[in-house]
Amino acid sequence: MNLRRDVFQAIADPSRRAIIMLLATQSLTAGAIAANFESARPTISKHLQILTECELLKQEHLGREVYYHFNAKKMKEIDLFIAPFRSLWENRFNQLEAVMKNHKTKK
Amino acid sequence: MTFKTQLEAPKNTQEIFITRTFEIPLEDLFEAFVLPELFEAWMGTNVIHLNAIQHGSYAFETSHQGKVMLRAHGVFHDVIKNAQIVRTFEMEEQIFPAQFEILNFEKISEESSKLSMHIVFQSIYYRDEMLKLPFSYGLNMAHERLEELLNNKNKK
Numbered sequence: 001m002n003l004r005r006d007v008f009q010a011i012a013d014p015s016r017r018a019i020i021m022l023l024a025t026q027s028l029t030a031g032a033i034a035a036n037f038e039s040a041r042p043t044i045s046k047h048l049q050i051l052t053e054c055e056l057l058k059q060e061h062l063g064r065e066v067y068y069h070f071n072a073k074k075m076k077e078i079d080l081f082i083a084p085f086r087s088l089w090e091n092r093f094n095q096l097e098a099v100m101k102n103h104k105t106k107k
Numbered sequence: 108m109t110f111k112t113q114l115e116a117p118k119n120t121q122e123i124f125i126t127r128t129f130e131i132p133l134e135d136l137f138e139a140f141v142l143p144e145l146f147e148a149w150m151g152t153n154v155i156h157l158n159a160i161q162h163g164s165y166a167f168e169t170s171h172q173g174k175v176m177l178r179a180h181g182v183f184h185d186v187i188k189n190a191q192i193v194r195t196f197e198m199e200e201q202i203f204p205a206q207f208e209i210l211n212f213e214k215i216s217e218e219s220s221k222l223s224m225h226i227v228f229q230s231i232y233y234r235d236e237m238l239k240l241p242f243s244y245g246l247n248m249a250h251e252r253l254e255e256l257l258n259n260k261n262k263k
Contacts, residue, residue: 082114082116082238084241085114085116085237085238085239085240085241086110086112086114087241088241089112089114089125089127090110090111090112092149092150093111093112093127093129093222094111095148095149095150095151096129096136096139096149097129097130097131098149099139099145099148099149100129100131100135100136100138100139100145100149101130101131103135103145103148104131104135
């Protein structure tokens, strides 16, 4: 269960989803991945670490380089798309609760 | 991190089930769906009209920086106060046809309540595409932010 929760947290972040999309069709080194983003290199490294820990990405050592590739098998285990959809409703409903609590104190 | 909102989207079905417990009384929860000014406030949208009665209808549009991003509308088949809303929902100028929504409202205690939403799509395809929408939207946002940053960088 812990791992599953980590996967959902991992893909809750838009930058990490962008990394997944980037690696969907190709394997890249950390440097090449970072070159696609404005974020600082350590930030991208942290994203890669999180994605690797929950097995959405796999590392492959080729000579001195480490290539990251997308673990399609893992993606089949979870439904990648559900987490952001759920977050959308979670945020809406949090807002609803806040609005109604506020509305009530005004009454 | 635990979510208060439970979501079920069984594989190869055209349905989504969403349930959520609120720390507000049932009456307040129900009002949030039927009073235009409250619906506007929590949905972050602009209600064009909302007449939550049997055979009534609604329409709203959501803008971002003065530009209309989304227009949606639907009809109310049934509205049973503090108990149930049966309605349709359709986004305009999108690939998605109308979807059918059943909202059940329940009292848990004086200060808490529960909403169960059952959404039925016209096909498995549309259900799956709708599930993907916030995922790709988040991606677009990330890309737009990236482009903005790059543009600003190039201008410097």
